[in-house]
Every structure is written in structure tokens, then in C-alpha cells.
Amino acid sequence: MEYLNLFVKSIFIDNMVFAYFLGMCSYLAVSKNVKTAFGLGLAVTFVLTVTLPVNYLLETKILRAGALTWLSEDFANVDLSFLSFIMFIAVIAAMVQIVEMVVEKFTPALYASLGIFLPLIAVNCAILGGSLFMQQRDFGNIGLASIYGFGSGIGWLLAIIGIAAIREKISYSDIPKPLKGLGITFIITGLMGIAFMSFLGIKL
Amino acid sequence: MLSEKNKEIFLGPISKNNPVIVQVLGICSALAVTAQMMPALVMSLSLTAVLAFANVIISLMRNIIPNRIRIIVQLVVVAALVIIVDQVLKAFAFEVSKQLSVFVGLIITNCILMGRLEAFALGNKPWPSFLDGIGNGIGYSVILLIIAFFREFFGSGTVFGIQVIPDAFYEWGYANNGLFILPPMALIVAGCIIWIHRIKNPDMQE
Numbered sequence: 001m002e003y004l005n006l007f008v009k010s011i012f013i014d015n016m017v018f019a020y021f022l023g024m025c026s027y028l029a030v031s032k033n034v035k036t037a038f039g040l041g042l043a044v045t046f047v048l049t050v051t052l053p054v055n056y057l058l059e060t061k062i063l064r065a066g067a068l069t070w071l072s073e074d075f076a077n078v079d080l081s082f083l084s085f086i087m088f089i090a091v092i093a094a095m096v097q098i099v100e101m102v103v104e105k106f107t108p109a110l111y112a113s114l115g116i117f118l119p120l121i122a123v124n125c126a127i128l129g130g131s132l133f134m135q136q137r138d139f140g141n142i143g144l145a146s147i148y149g150f151g152s153g154i155g156w157l158l159a160i161i162g163i164a165a166i167r168e169k170i171s172y173s174d175i176p177k178p179l180k181g182l183g184i185t186f187i188i189t190g191l192m193g194i195a196f197m198s199f200l201g202i203k204l
Numbered sequence: 205m206l207s208e209k210n211k212e213i214f215l216g217p218i219s220k221n222n223p224v225i226v227q228v229l230g231i232c233s234a235l236a237v238t239a240q241m242m243p244a245l246v247m248s249l250s251l252t253a254v255l256a257f258a259n260v261i262i263s264l265m266r267n268i269i270p271n272r273i274r275i276i277v278q279l280v281v282v283a284a285l286v287i288i289v290d291q292v293l294k295a296f297a298f299e300v301s302k303q304l305s306v307f308v309g310l311i312i313t314n315c316i317l318m319g320r321l322e323a324f325a326l327g328n329k330p331w332p333s334f335l336d337g338i339g340n341g342i343g344y345s346v347i348l349l350i351i352a353f354f355r356e357f358f359g360s361g362t363v364f365g366i367q368v369i370p371d372a373f374y375e376w377g378y379a380n381n382g383l384f385i386l387p388p389m390a391l392i393v394a395g396c397i398i399w400i401h402r403i404k405n406p407d408m409q410e
Contacts, residue, residue, distance in 0.1 A: 018387065018388065019387055020232075020236055020387070021231065021232045021233075021234075021235040021236045021387065021390070021391075022232050022236075022310070023232065024231035024232045024235070025228065025229060025230070025231060025232065025315040028228055028231065029228065082287060082290075082291060083287075084309075085283050085286055085287055085290070085309050085312055086280065086283040086284065086287065089279050089283050089312055089313075090279075093275070093276055093279060119275065120315075120318070122275065122279070122313075123275075123279070123312075123313040123315065123318050124313065125232040125233070125310050125313045125314070127313070128309065128310060128312060128313045129232075129306060129310055129313075132306035132309045132310065133306060136305060136306060176399075177402075177409050178399050178400075178402035178403045178406075178409055179395075179398075179399045179402070180409060181409075182225070182228060182398050183395045183396075183398040183399045183402065184395070185395075186391050186392070186394050186395030186398060187391065187392050187395035187396075189388075189391045190388040190389065190390075190391030190392035190395065191388070191392075192388075193387055193388030193391060194386075194388045197386065197388065
């Protein structure tokens with residue numbers, strides 16, 4: 001039950017895009033058509049699902065104050081948490097490299113359409129944000145951390161597909177000229193965010 | 205010191221080539237920390253410092269970084285700088301650093317950094333890179349502070365935590381608009397800023 005609750009919460013209530021504005025850069029740049037958006041969303045979900053458990057282990061077994069006691073009792077006073085940024089980003093960069101190679105091998109078409117944004121997943125704030133929130137929230141076990149990563153990824157996927165679909169339709173609408181493109185996308189995202197806020201307080 | 209070209213590098217990002225509303229970089233943190241002026245100001249200063257120094261460091265190393273691993277090199281440089289900023293904030297401004305929570309760490313993945321390092325520092329000398337860093341940092345700060353001003357003014361009736369809307373207004377039935385505190389309003393305010401900016405600069409309309 002706890003898992004399901006966290007899963008739903010991470011998709012709808014703590015949505016990466018609408019509640020924390022994470023991953024906005026690629027969200028705005030790659031949301032011009034649904035297909036590419038879907039591909040990027042899947043890649044982000046995958047990277048989040050893989051990096052969170054790895055970073056969770058790093059955090060609990062190596063970085064946290066006194067985490068190294070499993071190695072030797074002498075390390076009980078060692079606190080490496082100031083290294084967490086650099087460790088997390090290294091894990092993420094490595095994972096993204098793997099995803100990039102897999103995508104290039106199996107779906108060259110998707111690889112071509114994602115272009116520069118695939119390697120840039122490494123600097124997608126949603127991914128590092130996931131790890132940092134995980135560190136902040138102190139999840140009890142690795143299962144919860146993985147579920148949180150997966151749920152956040154799905155939430156991001158939903159958000160980018162939604163905006164891509166709207167942008168496809170809106171290209172036929174009559175929008176004031178200065179507002180076209182970037183401006184209206186921001187405002188629509190804001191309105192979607194307000195809609196998503198209606199999920200606030202749902203508890204399973 | 206400030207030749208014609210350097211002046212352009214320095215002033216360009218403040219309006220015509222603004223990193224947030226024209227280049228569309230660094231939106232994430234720009235919106236998340238703007239519920240109040242204070243965190244927005246601290247965030248702006250942190251980002252400007254990191255950006256300027258990262259630009260200088262990468263620019264100094266630009267001829268010895270192998271092209272294939274440049275992203276990792278950039279990430280390491282930026283992460284090291286952000287760790288310094290984070291530790292300084294924790295030591296000297298603990299309250300604000302608590303409010304900013306994960307967003308200080310997220311400076312690492314702020315697209316402005318990667319974007320400027322890739323587009324500018326890798327191909328330019330240290331001094332112009334430094335100016336570019338400061339200029340883009342200020343461009344980012346301006347947008348952040350404008351958004352934060354509107355959100356704090358309408359949302360809590362304060363600026364920098366000091367009440368500006370007189371008590372008499374509240375007695376007459378004026379109420380703070382709680383919606384402005386919520387995350388979605390940041391996007392809508394940013395959308396309106398872009399709208400105004402595009403009216404002033406018709407050549408950027410799509």
C-alpha cells in the first residue's frame with residue numbers, strides 16, 4: 001500500500017514538471033510533436049528508474065554520516081555527504097551514456113530525432129532532482145526509492161506528452177503574435193499545473 | 205578593458221539575448237525559487253558566481269580538453285563549484301539554504317551553465333568568458349527578481365519579507381491572492397513577461 005501511495009503521489013501530486021519545474025528545458029524544446037516527446041519521456045523514465053536505486057545505495061552505504069560502518073567500525077565518524085552532488089552526477093552521466101548506446105543500436109530513427117537532447121538527459125534537472133529529493137526525503141528502503149524514480153519518470157512522461165499534444169493542436173489556433181510559441185507554451189503549462197493541483201491531498 | 209565587442213558580450217544577455225526568455229535556458233530553477241524575493245536573490249547570486257567562474261575555468265582549459273569527454277569535464281568543474289557555493293550558503297545563510305533545498309544542487313544541471321560553457325567558454329578567451337558569465341547571470345537574475353517581485357507582492361503583500369500593502373487595505377477587504385504562491389503562477393507570470401518582451405522586440409516573434 002505504501003508503495004502504491006508513493007507511486008501515485010510521485011506521478012500526480014509531486015509531479016516533476018508542474019510542482020517543481022524540473023526538466024523544463026527539454027520539456028519546452030522537445031515538445032513540438034507527440035512521437036519525439038514520447039521517446040524522450042521513455043528515456044527519462046528509464047534513466048530515473050535506474051539511477052535512483054544506484055544513488056540510493058551510494059547514499060546509504062557510502063556518503064551518509066556513519067554509512068561506512070559496514071566496512072569497518074573505524075569509519076563511524078566519516079561524513080562524505082558533501083560529495084553527494086559529484087557522485088550523483090557521475091552515476092547519471094554514466095547511465096545516460098549507456099542509454100544513448102542502446103537507443104542508437106536498436107532504434108536509430110528515434111536516436112536521430114532526439115538529437116542533442118539524448119546526451120543532454122544527463123543535465124536534465126529532473127534526473128538529478130529525483131536523486132536529490134530521494135536524499136532529502138530519506139526513503140526507508142531501496143524499493144521505495146525505485147518506485148519514486150519510476151513514478152516521477154511517468155509523471156514527467158505524462159506532462160511532456162500532454163503539452164506536445166496541445167502544441168500540435170494549437171498550431172492551428174489564432175494566438176496574438178507576440179504570444180506565439182514560447183509565451184503560450186508557458187501559460188498552457190501553468191494552466192495544466194493548476195489542473196494537476198486538483199490531485200492534491202489524494203491518499204490511497 | 206571594455207571594448208565594443210566585450211560590451212556587447214556583457215550587455216547582450218540582459219535583454220536581447222536573455223538566457224531565460226530568449227535562449228530558454230535554466231527555466232527549472234528560475235521558476236521554482238521565485239515564491240519570495242529573498243531566495244530568488246540568493247539563487248541569482250549563486251548562479252552568477254558559479255557561471256562566471258565555470259566559464260573562466262573551462263575557458264582556461266579549452267585547448268586541453270579532449271572533445272569526446274568535454275561534457276564530463278564540464279560537469280565536474282561545475283559540480284565542484286556548486287559544492288563550494290552550497291557549503292558557503294550552509295555556513296552563512298542557513299535559513300535561505302533550507303528554503304532553496306535541492307535547487308542549489310540543481311545549479312549543476314542548470315541548462316544555462318552547460319549552454320554557455322558549450323557555446324561560449326569552449327571557444328573564447330578567459331576575460332570575455334568571464335564577462336559572458338556575469339552578463340548571463342545578470343540576465344537570469346533580472347527575470348528571477350521580476351517574477352519573484354510579482355509573486356511575493358500579490359501572494360503575500362510583502363517585498364523581501366517587509367509588508368508593503370498597508371493594513372488599512374486589508375481592513376477594507378483586500379485579500380492576498382494565494383494562487384500566486386502556488387507553482388503554476390510562476391509559469392504564467394513568465395509567459396506574460398515573454399509576451400511583453402516579444403511586443404518590444406517584434407523580430408523575435410515566431
